[in-house]
Amino acid sequence: GENVEQHPSTLSVQEGDSAVIKCTYSDSASNYFPWYKQELGKRPQLIIDIRSNVGEKKDQRIAVTLNKTAKHFSLHITETQPEDSAVYFCAPTRGNTGFQKLVFGTGTRLLVSP
């Protein structure tokens, strides 16, 4: 089955610093690469995604980069703020066309200190 790993498992940064979280996967058929954010006690919510025909996507302070050859994609957060503190999950797709399902990574806990 799909093997999804995230690094690091925890990340502590000072407000204003940048944070990078890496996700590696094993299924070469994966073609959709989202990142979800889950605040304490809340539901996971999509924050950014990228498809296999794009190498990088940016949305204000967050960006995702994809390296399909190496089978990894990364979440970049610049100018971090305390409200960025949460657990972040990558979830590359797997499965047949039209019936794809997400496989969530183990999560990265980001703590942004003021």
Place this chain on the structure above:
Amino acid sequence: DAGVIQSPRHEVTEMGQEVTLRCKPISGHNSLFWYRQTMMRGLELLIYFNNNVPIDDSGMPEDRFSAKMPNASFSTLKIQPSEPRDSAVYFCASSLAQAGGSYNEQFFGPGTRLTVL
């Protein structure tokens, strides 16, 4: 739209009892997913439906778990009998799956926190 609705939000029960979790997906969505989240195992997909039909139930832990989707606006996840190790947060999510592989965002419900004593 009210988003994905789950009930109950919290459930405390005793070992051996039957538990039924309920989910109403976003109107117009044709795919529904049940997840379980624990500290030890993370976020696991249990089962997902497309157009009310179960597509993949390989994540269902054992026969004690069953899920149904009698119509496009309602799904249940049942555990019978429940055990303490079933204690977790159960999320329901829905999305609009499109033919040809185009993938759309999954929207999660608020979750049901289940405690089995």
